[in-house]
Amino acid sequence: MAVVSKMIEADDLSILGLSLEVALTATLAILPIGIALAWLLAGWRGQGRVLVESILTLPLVLPPTAIGIVLLTLLSKHHALGRVLSDVGIEIMFTWKAAVLASAVMSLPLLVRSARTAFEEIDPRLLGVARTLGDGPLRVFRRVALPLAWRGIAAGVLLSFCRALGEFGATILIAGNIPGRTQTLALAIFHRSQVGRDGDALRLVALVCFVALAAVYATERLGHRRGAAPSAT
């Protein structure tokens, strides 16, 4: 323990703490929205579904800086949305909330895609049975769909969390790089390498590797059990 505490500095831990808080809050914030969107998309048979799905996937494929500058523009005081928020006393830009917002927007597509796939894998007959037994749509969702799809949703949540943890491009544009307030792991690594503190940056890399590995490992485990389920039953 003594060796570990010597290798890691207090600064590193507070940066890790802030990053975890930001990533966790972002993930929690998108959870209801992401699951609702996934459920609606999974049940949508009409036209336009592919278009909506494609639009929702944009943050995953666009350069993060493109998302960042769009958010920066929308939330600036020169834009209606930014003015409304500012008028009701909500300050987002270059605060902790901006880092959360950037991470949330960037990781939403991952949650929606994973959860949608999970919902689509449910045998539609099971949902049909529930409906014929008199369950309303909300009850079908809560009592049948959610319990059957939870593994896929959980995997999506973990992936989103990882994406949120690593967010850089949109974050630096709308949250800046303020130590102790908005400087997350990804930003601190960038800043330290910029000013020639490569060793200090690598220490953060080791820390984030540890967290990311744990999350990805958990995701993989969830995925494997889901794949193995049919043969086990």
Add this chain to the structure above:
Amino acid sequence: MLLALTFAVQACRKALPQDELLVFAAASTADVLTEVGRDFETETTQKVRFSFGGSRDLARQIRAGAPAAVIVSADAETIDALVEAKLVRSEDRRSFASNRLVVVVPTGAASVAIHTPRDLVGVVRLAIGDPKLVPAGNYARQWLEKEGLWTEVAPHVLPSLDVRAALAAVEAGHADAGIVYRTDAARSQRVQIAYEVPVERAPTIAYVAARLASADTPGAMRFLDFLTGSKARATLARHGFVL
């Protein structure tokens, strides 16, 4: 949907230390202001938090709504632009120090010999702050323009996001030489000063601190007063700044 997200984020509002004074400051003042900040905290019990970077990038963040109370720029133009944008009142700025421009090369090693400005033309990669973003880079450019060398040197420039990044590029050997402040060169064992730009050839270097008009906290003005006071001036002098 963006609105919904925004509100979701707002709902998870974190209690931030609102009594903390947020100071955006030029990268070249990182060491000296950290020390000045500690003295200020001891004397006033007002907590200070610094964010160091290229002066113009910091000003850009302020224009975009960053909640800084004080900005410390390595040039007067950046503050003038904020005054123009009505983000700083003209009476709320203080010019408090100057600096010298130097050419640095990696220590020891068979580094390029630079004895006159013209020798810079032979440098393969010259690290300077991005002249559009970083005052030190802008000063370097103005100096080289005055020497009539800029057009020859410009293709070899390795631009960086702040002056400390230019210093780091030379330290790491990514650049063969760099133009930084004398105070930056003094704090590094891995670079040596090859040439000091004579004061009469260099543009006027002025560090200017200003309170943001949006900062209604009394701490901001107290910080400006402290920065121009005798204790801070002694610290600045000890770090090699020109007063």
